[in-house]
Amino acid sequence: MTMPPRVAVTEAQIDRVVSRFYTAVRQEPTLGPIFASHVSDWPTHEEKIGRFWRNALLFRRCYDGNPMQIHSAAGNVQADHFPIWLTLFDGILHQELPPDLAQSWSALAHRIGRGLSYGLTPKDLVNDIPRLSLR
Template sequence: MTEASYAERARAKKTAQANALGIDDALISNLVETFYGSIRSDELLGPIFMAHVADWTPHLARMKDFWASVTLESGRFRGNPMLKHIAVGGLDNMHFDRWLVLWNQTLDDIAPNEAAAQVFRQAAERIAESLLTGIKVQRGGLDSISNRKEK
């Protein structure tokens, strides 16, 4: 068994599991479009995104590829979200907490079932924690993450 065949089988299995829950490109497209509609009109996050996203069409396409890579193992996303978020500057717990609230509200509205919603919720929580940790380390070194719940 080659590594490539193992990786391909693992990717196919994850894709099949997600598809069985109703997670597919159509759902991801709807989720991303709806979520970023909420982001753009949000008092806290809207101005941040509007200052950093000049053209929403490629940004949304990129986010769809990102979430397809996360949930379907599509492998379509290439990039470094950590560097992008560090470059924004000033992001902290309240921004990621708000992002998660809007994300979860969107999932409540459009996810086909709770199991599918949980796949997205858990991934979003891991991603938010990872990005926030990376931002804190970049700002203040490893000592800055000794108390992760500090706001």
């Protein structure tokens, strides 16, 4: 039994959004240098991210990466980069898709971004939380 898509986009729409997004990322002053320090083969990266979105949106079982681990291991990805990423991504979604599809995909991207950014919260912040005294 095949599951219906989470968001009824086509694979061509996914490819177009991913391509346009990474074209924009390369020009974005904050994100561009971060991506450039990790991505040397853009077509391969875009194909991998296309598989990620096919998995997330269409329930295709074609992506087996671990985004949390990858972003955490990068070393220069910070939680405050995700609002920039999401604003740029939302703009592309709204340019490329009908409003209902753009909104649905955006909502999922924001949930994923929120989860990734929580995973990137600096560990030092834990030490700054006041401890309750139980005396």
